Amino acid sequence: MDFCYIEDIGKHEGEKVTLKGWLYNKRSKGKIHFLLVRDGTGIIQCVLTKGEVADNIFNTSDELTQESSLEVTGTVRQDQRAPGGYELNLSDLKIIQIAQDYPITPKPHGTTFLFDHRHLYLRSRRPHAILKVRNELIWAIRNYFYKNKFVLIDTPLLTGSVGETTSTLFETQYLNEGKAYLAQTGQLYLEAAIAAFGKVYCFGPTFRAEKSKTRRHLTEFWMVEAEEAFYDNDDNMDLQEDFLIFIVNWILEKCQEELKELERDISPLEKVKKPFYRISYDEAVEKLKKAGSKIEWGTDFGGEDETILTKMFDRPVFVYNYPKKARAFYMKPHPTRDDVVLCADLLAPEGYGEIIGGSQRNDDYDSLVQRIKEENLPLDAYKWFLDLRKYGSVPHSGFGLGVERTLTWICGLSHIRESIPFPRTIYRLYP
């Protein structure tokens, strides 16, 4: 390799190095030019002084425009005046390509403009920082499951039978086999895999065709789902707690710089420790009513309800045992109550709300058949799913964590669209 990266520049103090990258910004003081060069790993200020560098090289820098690609060679020097602490005294400068009229200037832009130029906006500091945190978040998730001996099971994205019953699906013609749907969950397939592997997880994109128009919704988002044989609903919550603490600690350890760039107050993240609060749906409704919410027992929380609720707690809170009629057919009925199921949602603090939905699954053949019928679902589509209850059925539980919602909370973002490289929302399919 004949060049080095800006993040390693501290190892080369006093040495002559070559960097390859893009011009982030430039300033000139006439006979001194300052070039801010970025290479994906950082930003460094390069200095060209007339008289100390060949005239043709000094003049070359006049041609540079924002985001032109270039190669620079110079001596690394520590300097407190430089952003980043180090700067490069240039001895050589080669233009790779001159960028013409780069649309994103160092001045404020509106979100529509920025997301119309998302392919370029990725280069800016804020999205760059967020997506670096995303990278670590995903690594932490995979790392946690690997360390805890969960087996990765990739579940299909094209499915015939539907997963849950409530949400709207993207539909496509599947050759000669009729309609296929883009997956909204891999859970049912994971339930098949636990009897083979015990503890499993899947991680992939999921799709919802709902015309949701809020700061918490994407039509395409990434979800990690885990499924565990012989775990009951409480074991499931213990696991989620441990899992979330692991990934938050990982981010706190690895992403100090990025969180600082995002001006994220990390004190709420530092409070993510055992035990999380656990309240029943019944208690949550009581608390909300006392706080003035119009919620009625039996309905799901609205966005506002979630915000009120999470602001009552300084750590994540589980709300467990929701009304049966507000939850999916596959959840296990409560052993002594007919109106609730064994499940739990995990709500992130600071008003962010639901990031995990989980439940113990219905492992009883007859009762599951009954629930499928009650929901008017086609029994034959679920034949394989029902088979799992015929051949060595066991108590089991699982959960799904929304990656973008989690990242939105960890980074303290105000809109989920910033948490994914190329967001797909109700009105956005470009770029």
Place this chain on the structure above:
RNA sequence: UCCCGAGUAACUCAGUCGGUAGAGUAGGUGGCUGUUAACCACCCUGUCGCUGGUUCGAGUCCAGCCUCGGGAGCCA
């Protein structure tokens, strides 16, 4: 689908009572030997979202439509 709000220069916006379009940024030219979103001077930039209406005259008032943003619902 419903309720708000916004569409004016490449970008961010201002535009008073209806009187014929203006700032900053970007771009261009010149100046400046330590700039930090550099600064200073000058120059350039318009289908005022679209269609129609009222008027001597519409960016401005009225109607309809389009697009986008925020929220609700739905959902992770």
